[in-house]
Amino acid sequence: MATNRDALLQAAIQCLQERGYANISARDLVEVSGTNLGAIGYHFGSKEALINEAITHNIREWIDALGALLRRHVGQGGGLRAALEELITTVGQHESLVTAFFDALAQAGHSSELRRQLAAHYEQFRNDVAEAFRPVLDQVATSSDSQTLSTLLVAVADGLIIQRMLGPTHLPTSTQLLASLRTLSQLADIEDA
DSSP states (O other), rough: OOHHHHHHHHHHHHHHHHGGGGOOHHHHHHHTTTTTTHHHHHHHHHHHHHHHHHHHHHHHHHHHHHHHHHHHHHTTTTTHHHHHHHHHGGGGHHHOOOOOOOHHHHHHHTTTHHHHHHHHHHHHHHHHHHHHHHHHHTSSOOOOHHHHHHHHHHHHHHHHHHHHHGGGOOOOHHHHHHHHHHHHHHHHHHHHH
């Protein structure tokens, strides 16, 4: 049996995905959850704290989905290519999570607690990505460490997600992306020479 706290959290998640952060009122949360206004204060302290917890729940779900995608592909033949391909094709299936993620980033500028929570989730995700790539890096001659590679891959994934949301028909294929990363590496080698 769901508690009032659980009902409010699920209502906040639903409202975030349907309305976005800025368009949620306390009355919306009460209506969707079937609770009362006092329950918000009792269980979360404020509407903002409830919504921030729902945001971090959504972010964790999104990060877990990306981590699972990466773990499925890394270490297999063409692992990074397959992971990029799946990221590009499936991000549209998680549009409500992606939208909640961007809402969270926008609100993090106004809430140090939310910023701290999101930073902790991001750090965990970078660590998960680094761990997934550590065995593969041991097989190639490289001076890159897995943590730096992880930061770069997360930045590339974030950029692809933004571009996919804004203009899905303009994204390059995974093959084009990997070729461009190779070109970027070669350009860096030329500058270093």
